[in-house]
Amino acid sequence: MIALDHLSVRLDGVPVLQDLSLRLKPGRVTGLVGESGSGKSMTALAIMGLLPAGADLTGQVTLDGAQISTLPERRMARLRGREIGMVFQEPMTALDPLMTIGAQVAETLRIHRAASRAEARARAAALLIRVGLDPDRVPPGRYPHELSGGQRQRVCIAMAIALRPRLLIADEPTTALDVTTQAHVLALLRRLVAEEGMALLLITHDLAVVSQMADVVAVLHQGWLVEQGATTRVLARPAHSHTRALLAATGHRPARVARTEGAPLLRVEGARKDYVAGRGLFAAPRRVRALDDVSFTLNRGESLGLVGESGCGKSTLARAVLGLEPLDAGHIALADAPVSPSMPAAQRRRAQAVFQDPQGSFDPRQRVGRLVAEPFHLTGRPADAAEQVIAALRAVGLKAEDARRYPHQFSGGQRQRIALARALVIHPDLVVLDEAVSALDVSVRGRVLDLLARLQAERGLSYLFISHDMDVVRAITDRVLVMEAGRIVEAGPTAQVYAAPRHPRTRALLDAVPRLTQAGASGV
Amino acid sequence: MSRARIPLPLWLGAPLVALALGMALLALVWTPHDPAALAIGEKLRAPDWTHPLGTDHLGRDVLSLLMAGARTSLAVALVAVGIGAGLGVPLGLWAAARRGTWIDDLLMRANDLIFAFPSLVIAILITAAFGPSALNAIIAIGIFNIPVFARVARGGALTIWSREFILVARLAGKGAARISVEHVLPNIASLLIVQATIQFSLGILAEAALSYVGLGAQPPTASWGRMLAEAQTLFYGYPRLAIVPGLAIVLTVLGLNLMGDGLRDHLDPRLRQRAVQ
Numbered sequence: 001m002i003a004l005d006h007l008s009v010r011l012d013g014v015p016v017l018q019d020l021s022l023r024l025k026p027g028r029v030t031g032l033v034g035e036s037g038s039g040k041s042m043t044a045l046a047i048m049g050l051l052p053a054g055a056d057l058t059g060q061v062t063l064d065g066a067q068i069s070t071l072p073e074r075r076m077a078r079l080r081g082r083e084i085g086m087v088f089q090e091p092m093t094a095l096d097p098l099m100t101i102g103a104q105v106a107e108t109l110r111i112h113r114a115a116s117r118a119e120a121r122a123r124a125a126a127l128l129i130r131v132g133l134d135p136d137r138v139p140p141g142r143y144p145h146e147l148s149g150g151q152r153q154r155v156c157i158a159m160a161i162a163l164r165p166r167l168l169i170a171d172e173p174t175t176a177l178d179v180t181t182q183a184h185v186l187a188l189l190r191r192l193v194a195e196e197g198m199a200l201l202l203i204t205h206d207l208a209v210v211s212q213m214a215d216v217v218a219v220l221h222q223g224w225l226v227e228q229g230a231t232t233r234v235l236a237r238p239a240h241s242h243t244r245a246l247l248a249a250t251g252h253r254p255a256r257v258a259r260t261e262g263a264p265l266l267r268v269e270g271a272r273k274d275y276v277a278g279r280g281l282f283a284a285p286r287r288v289r290a291l292d293d294v295s296f297t298l299n300r301g302e303s304l305g306l307v308g309e310s311g312c313g314k315s316t317l318a319r320a321v322l323g324l325e326p327l328d329a330g331h332i333a334l335a336d337a338p339v340s341p342s343m344p345a346a347q348r349r350r351a352q353a354v355f356q357d358p359q360g361s362f363d364p365r366q367r368v369g370r371l372v373a374e375p376f377h378l379t380g381r382p383a384d385a386a387e388q389v390i391a392a393l394r395a396v397g398l399k400a401e402d403a404r405r406y407p408h409q410f411s412g413g414q415r416q417r418i419a420l421a422r423a424l425v426i427h428p429d430l431v432v433l434d435e436a437v438s439a440l441d442v443s444v445r446g447r448v449l450d451l452l453a454r455l456q457a458e459r460g461l462s463y464l465f466i467s468h469d470m471d472v473v474r475a476i477t478d479r480v481l482v483m484e485a486g487r488i489v490e491a492g493p494t495a496q497v498y499a500a501p502r503h504p505r506t507r508a509l510l511d512a513v514p515r516l517t518q519a520g521a522s523g524v
Numbered sequence: 525m526s527r528a529r530i531p532l533p534l535w536l537g538a539p540l541v542a543l544a545l546g547m548a549l550l551a552l553v554w555t556p557h558d559p560a561a562l563a564i565g566e567k568l569r570a571p572d573w574t575h576p577l578g579t580d581h582l583g584r585d586v587l588s589l590l591m592a593g594a595r596t597s598l599a600v601a602l603v604a605v606g607i608g609a610g611l612g613v614p615l616g617l618w619a620a621a622r623r624g625t626w627i628d629d630l631l632m633r634a635n636d637l638i639f640a641f642p643s644l645v646i647a648i649l650i651t652a653a654f655g656p657s658a659l660n661a662i663i664a665i666g667i668f669n670i671p672v673f674a675r676v677a678r679g680g681a682l683t684i685w686s687r688e689f690i691l692v693a694r695l696a697g698k699g700a701a702r703i704s705v706e707h708v709l710p711n712i713a714s715l716l717i718v719q720a721t722i723q724f725s726l727g728i729l730a731e732a733a734l735s736y737v738g739l740g741a742q743p744p745t746a747s748w749g750r751m752l753a754e755a756q757t758l759f760y761g762y763p764r765l766a767i768v769p770g771l772a773i774v775l776t777v778l779g780l781n782l783m784g785d786g787l788r789d790h791l792d793p794r795l796r797q798r799a800v801q
Contacts (some may be wrong), residue, residue, distance in 0.1 A: 324694055345697045353695055361688040365710045378697045422692070 002167050006059035016042050018223045024199040029323045031214030032203045035441045038220040040203045049076040085160030089172040091152035095144040096359035101155045102140020108162045114496045127158040150181035171203045178309045178468050183512035205441045208514035219243045252446035253475040254453035262300030269295050271330035290316040303463040307475030313486040316465045318434045349378040352423035356435035358415035363409035369403030375426045392421040413444035432464045470513045482506045534786025540779025548594040557585035559592040560744040564567025592746035601727030603662045608669020617798030621700035635671040643668040651739035659741040665730045676719045680712035725780035
């Protein structure tokens with residue numbers, strides 16, 4: 001058993017973890033929840049002995065009674081992998097792109113001298129089968145880039161459990177994955193915990209995941225453990241106000257009035273788009289159809305959802321609607337004028353967008369004031385541009401002086417507000433929100449959704465809301481389109497589609513959503 | 525968050541470069557003696573108070589020659605880097621903006637063509653064909669800097685083009701040229717600065733090599749390479765005459781390389797130890 005006793009961590013003198021005591025028992029799943037910056041990941045790093053330079057640890061971490069937090073790095077390195085395994089959020093960066101997946105799993109065994117070369121290879125193959133990678137479809141000779149995100153995460157899990165560690169730490173293991181893939185990976189983790197009898201520390205910001213997975217839950221808030229106990233008890237009768245706030249944010253739906261009766265604003269007819277994939281030296285180019293005869297209408301003031309797994313063509317459709325990429329066939333019209341990459345500025349200004357990555361969607365070398373003013377390129381810079389930028393920042397809940405700061409000085413939620421201010425500064429008719437809240441914490445997401453609903457009501461905006469998160473789409477949209485392999489397979493009013501899905505893909509997406517089960521809860 | 529520490533190579537390299545630059549700048553207005561003035565009676569004097577580094581076989585003051593030589597060497601290298609960056613960076617940005625098209629292919633294959641020739645041999649060819657002079661040396665070295673900068677600029681620009689903020693700029697109706705100047709160039713600037721310091725040091729070496737074989741600066745213009753060439757026959761009797769310009773070249777090139785390394789560490793956030801919030 002691994003135990004944390006009065007663990008405190010200071011980073012350059014700033015406390016990031018305070019007096020944390022936690023027992024991680026074999027065969028038990030412990031959920032560690034909290035917002036970003038609450039100290040979740042720092043807890044994992046402290047257990048693994050991987051705290052960054054400048055960190056100061058007090059208290060102790062013990063493995064079966066023996067203190068491990070004071071071990072020298074060489075002995076700690078032997079412990080990692082053998083006794084404690086770890087799975088990270090981003091499976092692509094956790095794998096070596098130049099090694100086959102079989103070799104990577106085998107390497108883990110070899111490093112710890114647990115097996116001979118041939119033995120390691122055989123055991124690696126067996127491990128990959130155990131984590132659900134069928135050798136006929138995904139043989140051990142594949143490279144990471146040939147795998148999907150979910151398959152990569154399975155490889156990471158195989159590496160983490162290769163030496164049958166007593167503790168597996170999974171830090172947001174499914175946050176980068178689709179709902180359906182998430183469901184499969186979570187089920188795999190659960191099965192492995194039961195079979196191996198190991199302890200699992202599941203770090204997540206998603207209470208719904210915790211409610212499905214964890215036996216025990218610990219809630220962190222600003223470095224303090226504010227509540228811990230059996231998951232059913234904590235979720236049904238939360239004792240701490242922060243737990244209650246997290247619970248409220250999880251199921252949060254902004255108050256909004258459904259509107260579907262406006263005049264048509266956006267018309268997409270028979271859109272088709274092919275990509276050339278795998279253009280090899282001798283191989284014939286293979287064409288992948290990203291959009292296949294897609295047609296729909298978006299009305300003024302309406303909020304239209306577009307859901308589907310990654311790779312289904314959602315983002316291609318978004319780019320076509322924004323006039324960033326040409327179609328191979330079909331027609332898109334916004335306010336009765338055609339949309340294309342060569343459309344005039346007066347037409348282009350009608351649609352703006354907010355993208356997923358709050359980090360990557362800003363030029364890091366420019367100040368917020370200049371970033372938000374960028375769309376003025378379409379309208380000609382008005383004389384009162386600076387005032388308009390400030391008004392836009394105020395409208396999304398930021399301050400005038402924020403215009404002078406750089407994007408990296410803001411949190412993820414604030415950055416998405418800046419992105420929204422940039423989209424709104426030239427008063428577009430349509431805002432395309434491409435996974436705009438997917439990278440945000442639950443509570444931050446709730447506030448951004450509230451903001452979106454308020455701005456829509458105030459300005460009569462139309463939204464095209466693209467997401468793989470079914471809960472979010474239900475919260476903010478009036479109608480929904482379900483996409484699979486470039487085609488729209490189901491369309492209808494959101495409430496109706498969610499209540500009675502007709503297409504198997506829609507049902508699969510809905511079934512995969514982790515549900516927050518709160519036996520005996522009231523008023524949430 | 526504490527300020528990032530200045531890396532050690534930068535500490536070591538910057539003073540060396542500053543010394544060479546200082547010498548060159550000072551030589552523009554003042555040298556202890558006229559570096560071109562011959563005084564056969566004073567030839568091959570050992571260092572003393574009037575000639576801190578002695579005199580050469582024609583009685584010229586070695587310190588004055590060194591300072592005037594610094595001016596020539598640095599000016600040639602600097603202008604050559606200017607030519608390379610001035611033409612190479614726009615070409616690289618253009619190729620990145622038209623990535624995957626025939627323009628990109630054409631530009632990059634033309635690059636490969638220049639790369640395929642041994643640069644110094646071609647530089648010798650050019651100066652031999654158009655007559656040896658400092659100007660022709662500059663042009664010859666500059667041409668070979670173009671593909672280096674084009675390639676570095678294109679490589680850096682390609683990663684910037686895949687970022688989401690480029691998508692946002694396109695959404696704001698900005699064309700490829702505008703995006704290249706407003707968003708791409710500032711984000712690859714640190715990459716280019718580092719490359720410039722490296723090319724600068726290579727330029728000094730190339731100038732010294734060309735002058736050494738008599739294809740660079742012509743008498744009476746002083747240059748480190750020419751000082752080396754003239755000291756060659758006197759090396760056994762007066763090693764000082766070769767050691768002084770040789771050491772100047774080595775220390776300046778070393779300083780520039782250290783500075784390049786240090787700047788890369790200092791400017792590249794991926795290599796800088798990241799402070800966890």
